[in-house]
Amino acid sequence: MRAKYLIGLGVILGALAYLIFGGLGQNLVYFLTPSEYLQDQGRYQNRPVRLGGLVKQGTVHYDKDKLELRFILTDGVAEVPVVHKGTPPGMFKEGQGVVVEGRFQEGIFRGTNLLVKHSEAYQAPKAGWTPEEVRKLIEEAK
Amino acid sequence: MTPALLGNLGVSLALAFSLLGLALSLLAYHQGDGRFLKGAKALVLSAFLAALTAFLALEWALLTHDFSLAYVARNHSTHDPLWVTLVTPWAALEGSILLWSLLQTLYTLLASRKPLDPWRASLVLAVLFGVQVFFFGVMATIASPFQTLPNPPADGNGPNPLLQNHWMMAVHPVLMYLGFVGLSVPFAYAVAAMVVRRYQTWVGETRWWTLIAWGFLTAGKVAGMWWSYEVLGWGGYWAWDPVENASFIPWLLSTAFLHTAIVQETRGAFKAWNFAFVTLAFAATVLGTFLTRSGVIQSVHAFAEGPVGPAFLGFFLLVTGLGLGLLSRVSREVRDTAVFRLFSREGALLLGAFFFAGWALVVVLGTFYPLLAEAFTGAKVSVGAPFFNQVSAPIGAGILLLMGIGPILPWRRPRAEVFQNLYILLAVLLLGTLVGLLRGYTFGASLAVGLFLYNTAAILLLVREGVLARLRAGLSPWGFLENRRRVGSLLVHFAVALMGLGIAFSQTYRLESEKTLYRGQAWEVGGVRMEFLGVRALDERRRFAVEASLRTDRFGEVRPRLHFYPQMNSPLPAPKVVYTPGNDYYFLLMDFDREKGEWASIRLIVTPLVFWMWVAGGLLALGTLYILWPAAGREEVKGVSPA
Numbered sequence: 001m002r003a004k005y006l007i008g009l010g011v012i013l014g015a016l017a018y019l020i021f022g023g024l025g026q027n028l029v030y031f032l033t034p035s036e037y038l039q040d041q042g043r044y045q046n047r048p049v050r051l052g053g054l055v056k057q058g059t060v061h062y063d064k065d066k067l068e069l070r071f072i073l074t075d076g077v078a079e080v081p082v083v084h085k086g087t088p089p090g091m092f093k094e095g096q097g098v099v100v101e102g103r104f105q106e107g108i109f110r111g112t113n114l115l116v117k118h119s120e121a122y123q124a125p126k127a128g129w130t131p132e133e134v135r136k137l138i139e140e141a142k
Numbered sequence: 143m144t145p146a147l148l149g150n151l152g153v154s155l156a157l158a159f160s161l162l163g164l165a166l167s168l169l170a171y172h173q174g175d176g177r178f179l180k181g182a183k184a185l186v187l188s189a190f191l192a193a194l195t196a197f198l199a200l201e202w203a204l205l206t207h208d209f210s211l212a213y214v215a216r217n218h219s220t221h222d223p224l225w226v227t228l229v230t231p232w233a234a235l236e237g238s239i240l241l242w243s244l245l246q247t248l249y250t251l252l253a254s255r256k257p258l259d260p261w262r263a264s265l266v267l268a269v270l271f272g273v274q275v276f277f278f279g280v281m282a283t284i285a286s287p288f289q290t291l292p293n294p295p296a297d298g299n300g301p302n303p304l305l306q307n308h309w310m311m312a313v314h315p316v317l318m319y320l321g322f323v324g325l326s327v328p329f330a331y332a333v334a335a336m337v338v339r340r341y342q343t344w345v346g347e348t349r350w351w352t353l354i355a356w357g358f359l360t361a362g363k364v365a366g367m368w369w370s371y372e373v374l375g376w377g378g379y380w381a382w383d384p385v386e387n388a389s390f391i392p393w394l395l396s397t398a399f400l401h402t403a404i405v406q407e408t409r410g411a412f413k414a415w416n417f418a419f420v421t422l423a424f425a426a427t428v429l430g431t432f433l434t435r436s437g438v439i440q441s442v443h444a445f446a447e448g449p450v451g452p453a454f455l456g457f458f459l460l461v462t463g464l465g466l467g468l469l470s471r472v473s474r475e476v477r478d479t480a481v482f483r484l485f486s487r488e489g490a491l492l493l494g495a496f497f498f499a500g501w502a503l504v505v506v507l508g509t510f511y512p513l514l515a516e517a518f519t520g521a522k523v524s525v526g527a528p529f530f531n532q533v534s535a536p537i538g539a540g541i542l543l544l545m546g547i548g549p550i551l552p553w554r555r556p557r558a559e560v561f562q563n564l565y566i567l568l569a570v571l572l573l574g575t576l577v578g579l580l581r582g583y584t585f586g587a588s589l590a591v592g593l594f595l596y597n598t599a600a601i602l603l604l605v606r607e608g609v610l611a612r613l614r615a616g617l618s619p620w621g622f623l624e625n626r627r628r629v630g631s632l633l634v635h636f637a638v639a640l641m642g643l644g645i646a647f648s649q650t651y652r653l654e655s656e657k658t659l660y661r662g663q664a665w666e667v668g669g670v671r672m673e674f675l676g677v678r679a680l681d682e683r684r685r686f687a688v689e690a691s692l693r694t695d696r697f698g699e700v701r702p703r704l705h706f707y708p709q710m711n712s713p714l715p716a717p718k719v720v721y722t723p724g725n726d727y728y729f730l731l732m733d734f735d736r737e738k739g740e741w742a743s744i745r746l747i748v749t750p751l752v753f754w755m756w757v758a759g760g761l762l763a764l765g766t767l768y769i770l771w772p773a774a775g776r777e778e779v780k781g782v783s784p785a
Contacts, residue, residue, distance in 0.1 A: 008484055012496055015536070027529035028515075031522035048526060064658045064733065064743060086656060087732040087743045090712030116712065 029101070034078035037104070045104050051080065051111075052099045060094055073100065073109070084111035091116040145203035146211055149288035152196025153240075156247065157278035159189040164271040171264040179260055182267050186254045189274060190247040197244045200231050200287055210294040213237060213287045219300035219709075221684035226301065229312040233301035235450065236287035238315065243277040245323045250274065253327045253351070262344075265334035266327075273326050276457050284449045300684065303707035303714055310369040317362030318389060322427035324355025325396060329424040329465065332417050336468040341413045341476050345406045350770065352420075356400055357766035359393045364759030375715030377654065377728045377747035379755070382530040387509045388430030391502050395423035398498035405488045409553065412492065413476040414469065419499070421465025426502070428458040433509070485556055490548035494541060501537045505530070531649065535586060542593040542642050545635050546571075546600040563603050571596035583650075590646030597639035601632050626769050633765030637758040644755035656732060656745040668748040670727060671695040677731075677739045684708075687716075690731045690742045702731040702744070726752040 031050045051073060059072040069084040069092075082100055092098065092114065102111035163185040170178035200213070204227050209215045217234045218227065231237035250270040258266065281287065305311040328348040335344040366386070367379040380386060399419035402412045432454035469476075483489055508525045515523050550563050574595035578588025608628070609619040623629055655667045659674035666672075675691040686706040693699050703716040720727040728747040735741045 008493065009496070012493075012500055027526045027532065028511075029524045029526045031524065048528075050524065064741065067656055067658060067743065 033075040034073055034080040035075055037080060038078045048103060050099050050101050051109055055094050055096050055098055057094045062088055080109050082109045082111055084114050089114060089116050145199045145208050146288045146290050149196045149199035152192045152199055153278055153281050156189050156192035156196065157282050159185045159192055160271050160274035160278055163189065164268055164275055167264045167267040167271060171261065171268065176260055179264050183254050186251050190251045193244045193247040197231065197240055200237060200240060204230050209298055210290050212289045212291050215291055215295055215298045217301045219298045222300055225312060226306050230301050232315045233305050236285045239277060239281055239285055240287050242319050242323060243274065243281065245319050246274055246277060246326065249323050249327055261338050262334040265337050266330040269330035269333050270326060280450060280453050284453060299709045303710050304373065307705065307714055307716060308369055308373045310365055314362055314365040314369055317358050317365055321355050321359030321362050322392065324351060324358060325392065325424040325427060327351040328420045332420045333464060333468060336417060336472050339472060339475065342410060345403045345416055349403065352396065352400055352403065353766060353770055356396050357763065359396065361763050363389065363393060368756060372719060375717050375730055377749060382527045384433055384509050387505050388433045391430065391505055392423050392426040394498045394502040395419055395426055398495040399423055401491045402495045405491050409488060411478050411480055411488060414473060415495065417465065417469045421462065425458055425461040428454055428461055432458055483555055487548060487551045487553045490544050490551055494544045494548060497537055497541050501534065504533050538642060539589060539593065542597060542639060545638065546597045549604055550600055567596055567600055570599040587646050587650045590643050594639045594643040597635060601636055604632060626771065630765045630769030633768060634762055637761035637765060640754055641758040644751040644758060647751040648749045651750050653748040656743060658741055658743045660741045667746055670746065674742060677734045677742055688734060690734065690744065692729065692744065700729050702729040704731050721753045723753055725750050
């Protein structure tokens with residue numbers, strides 16, 4: 001009878017291990033900046049990614065009838081074009097730190113969720129910041 | 143006398159009473175002297191009154207707009223409506239800890255009124271006083287709600303607008319804390335049981351406590367889901383946010399404990415499991431607070447970071463160390479010696495508990511994985527909702543499967559007549575799933591239909607059996623209702639099956655569509671035809687509202703809003719939800735023409751069966767209440783009655 005229990009426990013643990021290790025790999029969402037993406041493009045194609053950066057000045061185009069928001073995301077060094085379906089959030093503006101959830105497809109980042117990073121502590125980045133500094137700024141702002 | 147003075151006095155006195163109570167109850171245990179115990183018991187009420195004074199002092203400060211208190215200046219404004227002001231004590235960290243401590247003293251007070259032998263009474267009080275020392279200590283040192291400002295502002299910020307946007311926020315945190323704190327009593331009894339090496343009775347003695355805590359946790363979770371659905375404007379109720387996970391873990395562990403406790407009560411088995419589960423469930427409430435209040439994990443729930451993180455982590459390690467340390471000391475004595483069959487009531491209960499505990503393990507892993515990954519590889523990753531959903535679906539299905547047969551199986555060994563019932567249930571499960579598949583549902587949704595019908599059938603079989611047994615004995619069939627534990631738990635099980643059905647369908651079939659409409663323009667989507675009539679602005683003093691009017695063919699005029707709070711730079715959506723038994727229609731105003739009000743972007747989310755999830759939430763509370771309701775002629779329950 002004890003063996004039966006051990007078998008049952010083993011089955012459950014095995015199933016759990018499979019779920020955890022099989023499931024986690026495909027569902028990990030990486031947080032990237034544009035430069036990190038450009039260094040290793042192949043790795044992040046068509047898988048869920050959170051892309052953080054700043055909205056580049058003068059690149060925002062919103063079409064309210066198609067509900068399509070286009071802009072360029074930058075970290076001071078590298079740039080990535082973003083297409084987001086849906087209305088921009090209230091605080092969205094040029095020069096703002098944002099995190100876009102979505103996938104890279106054919107060189108364009110297709111966003112499904114757009115989060116604006118804002119807090120009292122937030123300050124606009126200055127010209128000449130390194131990507132690390134931009135990244136830190138975006139991570140720390142809420 | 144100022145609120146700050148009174149509040150500090152209350153906190154200091156509560157800390158002093160708790161420290162003294164801890165010392166006296168430990169003395170009472172060591173010396174075996176009843177006078178010390180008497181003294182400790184007298185301090186329970188004093189500590190409660192001191193905590194109540196501190197809490198009322200905070201309310202006083204809020205009601206009189208005393209902005210010399212940092213807490214009031216940060217979380218209150220003179221524009222707040224009365225109900226918002228009254229619930230502001232739990233709108234931020236320090237006040238939440240104060241509410242938590244107040245509830246802890248209340249539970250200690252109620253627990254101390256239960257008759258118990260002096261040895262265990264001293265130990266139970268020592269543990270509960272110890273918990274109080276931690277909370278009041280935190281408030282007296284690093285997170286005081288009564289810190290004053292040298293230059294008080296004329297007006298404050300008001301609480302986080304997300305909290306003001308829905309009245310549910312007044313209820314949800316209190317329910318959660320009542321649940322968290324409630325788990326401290328079974329934990330204290332468990333510690334006492336392990337110290338005095340009397341392992342059997344504590345489970346039955348704390349049955350009410352566990353169930354009360356579980357009932358509050360459940361009600362709190364459902365209330366939080368509803369708040370998320372109605373306020374956050376994404377049309378969902380569960381996002382696997384770290385804070386949701388943090389409060390889900392104690393719920394899972396206390397559910398596991400609730401089920402293995404039945405086996406110990408009836409058969410005297412699973413003692414070690416019960417000690418482990420109750421320790422981990424209580425520890426998980428503390429861990430959750432650490433997670434969400436320390437800023438180590440990003441979350442929508444996170445209050446501003448404070449220095450309380452390490453304190454809570456230390457307390458978590460202390461609780462876990464105490465419970466599991468004692469358990470390892472007595473492990474030889476609590477080992478199960480009897481032989482169990484997997485195919486029996488106790489087998490199903492243990493297997494079910496494993497499912498709950500395993501689920502908790504997976505949630506812990508998914509929640510902490512980003513921390514571990516960053517520590518070891520430096521990579522910034524987050525574990526998405528798909529992972530949790532993918533893992534939870536089979537575990538949930540397994541639990542629903544066990545939930546049906548568990549109560550049907552007899553203790554010890556199956557009898558021949560049980561198999562007939564099992565065949566019926568298996569047929570219902572297969573038939574239900576098949577009907578779902580034939581109707582074109584996905585496999586998951588079809589299985590959910592099958593499992594719902596299977597569980598309903600199992601409950602009907604049990605009711606029929608109970609009624610027939612009474613009729614054969616010449617009793618009134620209505621007497622079956624007096625078996626509160628059975629009837630209540632069947633109601634809870636039915637609610638869980640209904641909840642499962644709602645979750646499966648709302649997660650599988652969800653229609654989301656958005657369009658920019660011009661004045662007078664019509665849009666037909668998701669079975670609704672709507673016409674955009676225009677937007678108007680409303681000045682509501684503490685906030686500014688923009689309201690879009692939509693004329694629909696089925697629900698009359700619908701008015702989703704956007705709320706602009708002065709202390710927030712982005713507007714908050716106030717969706718209009720039309721609940722129907724089939725689908726929920728969730729109207730959102732996303733954007734509008736700020737100049738002339740000529741256009742507005744409208745989003746419609748249609749989700750099936752969400753309505754039934756809230757019904758299930760009500761049934762869960764009702765079922766728990768039914769079990770707890772004191773029956774005539776039985777020992778009166780001393781405890782709070784669940785709201």
